Amino acid sequence: MASIWLDRKKAFTSDPFEAGTTYDTVVAGAGLTGLVTALLLARAGQKVLVVEARYPGAVTTGNTTAKVSLLQGTFLSRLARQYSPQQVQAYVDGNREGQAWLLRYLDEQGVAYQRRDAYTYATSAQGTEKLREEASASTTAGLDVEYVRDAGLPFAVHGAVRLADQAQIHPMQVLDALTADIRSRGGAVVGGVRLRDVTGSSPSAVKTDKGTVRADRVVLATGIPVLDRGLYFAKLQPSRSYAAAVELPEGQEPPPGMYISVEQPTHSLRDVETDGRRLLLVGGHGHHVGRTASEKAHLDGLLDWTRQHFPGAVTTHTWSAQDYLPTNLMPFFGKLPRGRGHIYFGTGYNKWGMTNAVAASLDIAADILGGNLPWAQTIHRRVTSPAGALSAVALNAGVAAKLATGWGPLAAEGLATEGGKVLKRDKERPSATPLADPVPAEGTGAVYRDGTRPVAVSTVDGTTCRLSAVCTHLGGILHWNDSERSWDCPLHGSRFSSDGTLLEGPATRNLPQAGKD
Incomplete structure (x- = not known):
């Protein structure tokens, strides 16, 4: 069940791992968070090592739907129910900066991406109430959204919220560019090495299954922190969701935008071009990891929905991905509690990692290098709501x-x-x-x-x-x-x-x- 992104001939070649070496920063995890953070630090002249248990993109980044959007389903209205307008604005500002940095970087590197309008749509009258609440929260936070009746989908909807000029990417092409850039600046990206523990004061002993190195700072970019010091495993719900790439009958094209439904189970759509074909990517039907009678039934439900709404579609790829949803909704990033001030982390992106991962990386790198991002400081000062x-x-x-x-x-x-x-x-x-x-x-x-x-x-x-x-x-x-x-x-x-x-x-x-x- 390889994702469409991971189904490719290009193989990752690891840099050598040298036990006993000392670095300015060791980053654990070679997804988007880890590689952007490593690049920002390498640009500043740091000696950086990235260790990845398998290969770049093996987990969440290589299995995402890869939407780089500030319209994120009904997430802003959910945030607004728990947080002040200042906190919601800080979240949007961070995502906006993450999106801008990533697209600017891809332009500089000549990595292709596609501009698309993003839609959150409702297929029921009840769903339109959530749409209007999301439109209000988005407008308050400075997003230029509009409520539309026609979302360009081949099935009936009761309405949609549209945000123009968002983007979609091929995540592995992005990771390839970041890896090459890190190496060109003297950094190393190593696969097949799993972080086990970090002990001692700076420089810390960074213990892996292949030996120990030392570093002044460590960044945990592992999806969920693999060190339990902050007890984030108790603050995050692990969620598994499913995706499929399908080829539509001749003469049919995928819908023109990026879409996600209000109703549950979630249905997410976008197009993807591969080998000269334009395929439709469909995702959703998530559940708590390990708490369902049959995962296959969730995937089958997604495929049944796809066949019902896109008759004649032929499945080319199916896969699943894991995300971590914070109980208080807001992502976690920055210094790890009880990490003695030199361990950093990012987690809890609520399935919107393409912007949140880069935002977390920008804040982590700024903190390490002595900078300050006002929106990040506002998020760090949040107080968990009763909800x-x-x-x-x-x-x-x-x-x-x-x-x-x-x-x-x-x-x-x-x-x-x-x-x-x-x-x-x-x-x-x-x-x-x-x-x-x-x-x-x-x-x-x-x-x-x-x-x-x-x-x-x-x-x-x-x-x-x-x-x-x-x-x-x-x-x-x-x-x-x-x-x-x-x-x-x-x-x-x-x-x-x-x-x-x-x-x-x-x-x-x-x-x-x-x-x-």
Whole structure:
């Protein structure tokens, strides 16, 4: 399930990793946040190292819908319900500066992008109320939006909010340009190296799975911080959503703008040109990571909606992506609490990372280099609203419930489960006696109890793997993802391949084989 952006022949070539070397700044994560931050610091003459567990764009940036828009669904009206006009304005100002910096940079580098009008649309009378609220919040924040009846879609809508002259990009072409630019300024971008910990005062010991380097400062650009010092895993909801690229029948063209629906499940649309073809990219149908009976059902729902609204569409690519949604809505970036003033981070972009990532990078680099961005200082001074506090309570109550329901049945008696359903109950066996190892069918996985241990077993491409079913982050019981064929943690969104290799999330270690944890 490679995204249309990652489906390409060009392979990443890593710089060498040299343990024992000292840098001005080490950046963990080679998505948009990490590479923009690294470039800004390299431009200022810093010696910079970027370490990436896999390769640039492997996680969120390479799986995004890649809209560079200041109209972001109904997000501004949601912000306005919780924050003062000054805070909402600061958010827009930061996104505006992030958008301007990125498009200016692409112009300088000769990287292609497309200008498109952005639309938030409603397909119901109830949805139009949300549209008008969003139009009001956007206008108050200085965005030149208009309410329109016709959004240029091939199906009926009740109305839309339009913001002209936004942009869409090919995210991997952007990362390619940033990587080359960083290297041209003496920086290094290394793949296959995972950050494990940061210890000591400046210069800190930056510990990775390939050895230790030292740095005056460290930037965590890992989607969600992989150091738990700020407890951001308790302030963020990990969300998985789905996307597909489809080819329309001959003579049909994708709609002319970029779109996102008010109604749930969300439907996001844009066009993309590849190999001389203009395809339609459709996204949405998100859910909390690890908390659904079937991920495949969400993807199937998206594809069914696409076929219904674009008859004859032929699917060329399907994929999914992970985002982190802050309980208080506003993104987090800047200095990491309890990071002794030399660890920085960015997270919680609410699925609008193309502008928020660059805004976070601009603030982090300004702080490191002695600058000051007024909009960023306003965001840093925010106070969590009662609604945001209640969202955090609800999120973490759900985490506690998952801990209880995850361990409870397994500890009580021998159970095998798949997609949350009991597959096998063995009351004849003593509680300490292991069950016979199940061998799941191809492409499936199950969690069962072996003595006192939850065990995750799956069969993928003919190979059956038996692993600890306990997430290496904070001990959540893992859930089999039937779409990605991965083990997903319902607590804080860590994900592992069928053989236990860590894919993403706040965890920093692979799953051990069953019985070796």
